[in-house]
Amino acid sequence: MAENNTPLQKATFAGGCFWCMVKPFDEMPGIEDVVSGYMGGTLENPTYEEIVAKQDKHREVVQITFNPDIFPYKKLLDIYWPQIDPTDAGGQFYDRGHIYKTAIFYHNEEQKKLAEASKKELEESGKFSKPIVTDILPASEFYPAEEHHQKYYKKHPGHYNAYYKGSGRKDFKEKNWTVEKDDKKLRETLTDMQYKVTQKNGTEPAFNNEYWNNEREGIYVDIVSGEPLFSSKDQYDAGCGWPSFTKPIHVSRIKEKKDLSHFMIRTEVRSQEGDSHLGHVFNDGPGPDGLRYCINSAALRFIPKEDLEKEGYGEYKQLFE
Structure with missing residues (x-):
């Protein structure tokens, strides 16, 4: 429960490697926590190795605990889209496979409505010539990832920055999500x-x-x-x-x-x-x-x-x- 008695909510996003999906949301006003984990598969309490070996349908996600009165869900969506390539159906950047596919996992009907509206807005904007393939799915059981994956950008900043650049995510974001200047x-x-x-x-x-x-x-x-x-x-x-x-x-x-x-x-x-x-x-x-x-x-x-x-x-x- 937040200080103003507004119930905290959950938001869950899959955007490829979860190392790169924590930093954009972390320490924003009204955001209480950002946890890396897995959602969407059948294995219980899985490890990364188990998901890959058994080709389970879990995806790497970040689950965000937030106060909607301070930081509305719509603003979370506004942060989410520029972190990803929403036209990539096979993974994200260097990382390939189902575990890295993008998705918005909604926790209630209002989130579903807002997610679908934001996806439609992106589709109609003409920003991308290819179809927007990010899935919008109901949230299921969330399993936190192994501890060494949590807040990776803080624990290993050198390796994180090298990976963020080397994976192709940094260049894609700067090319496709920078404000177009007139x-x-x-x-x-x-x-x-x-x-x-x-x-x-x-x-x-x-x-x-x-x-x-x-x-x-x-x-x-x-x-x-x-x-x-x-x-x-x-x-x-x-x-x-x-x-x-x-x-x-x-x-x-x-x-x-x-x-x-x-x-x-x-x-x-x-x-x-x-x-x-x-x-x-x-x-x-x-x-x-x-x-x-x-x-x-x-x-x-x-x-x-x-x-x-x-x-x-x-x-x-x-x-x-």
């Missing part, structure tokens, strides 16, 4: 500085930008895509003249690239969906991870905590409670 529209809607920073990897002047000394409470979203990136709770004065943060709201919203420009070796930070240049991350921060995300104000839009609900980011109110 350069003409961006030039019309962004200021010259916003366009220079986000689209041309520019840098705004230090101490002469909108948020370098902001003291209001709220979150910062990508000026292009609107995806939530940073919280004022993690902002501090690094003395550099740009907004600085000890961490992003969700690590899955950020991607890093090696930057060799200006005769330096730096780590560039970009937004995951919008692919906007944000700034750089350095290893001289005060937080537990020792990181400093030095971000251009021009890449961000600030949403005060009192406006989160009306702006569509109501789940983030709990950051300030």
Whole structure:
């Protein structure tokens, strides 16, 4: 039971290797837990080896315990689709076979209705030329996977990142699920500085930008895509003249690239969906991870905590409670 007495619900998604399906949902507002496991077969308390050896119909899944008042099921679906290739009927990326086939396992009729509507919306969007083959199935018994599979991205970050890239998932996601940009529209809607920073990897002047000394409470979203990136709770004065943060709201919203420009070796930070240049991350921060995300104000839009609900980011109110 959640703190506001709203019953917690379960959501279950199959998206290929469950190592890669935990991180996008983990530690989001209103999400209590994300567990890797198996669903859809006949074996009881199976191991991965048993499922493969006996060709059982279990699939690798993640089961999410969430508070629907804070993080609605529709938003879970919005996170789910961009993690997968919904046109692949034989598995996902490098991983082949039934155990890696995609599916939405619904736990009630409302979830079924929403899942079918979201699948239809994707089909009608024209994003993919091939049919959308992700199954929508009733949830059955869930069996947690072996302990070494749980939160794999945290336990073995090096191997996880190599697998995420090497399996083909990372490149597919960046090619097919990044927000499609209309350069003409961006030039019309962004200021010259916003366009220079986000689209041309520019840098705004230090101490002469909108948020370098902001003291209001709220979150910062990508000026292009609107995806939530940073919280004022993690902002501090690094003395550099740009907004600085000890961490992003969700690590899955950020991607890093090696930057060799200006005769330096730096780590560039970009937004995951919008692919906007944000700034750089350095290893001289005060937080537990020792990181400093030095971000251009021009890449961000600030949403005060009192406006989160009306702006569509109501789940983030709990950051300030």
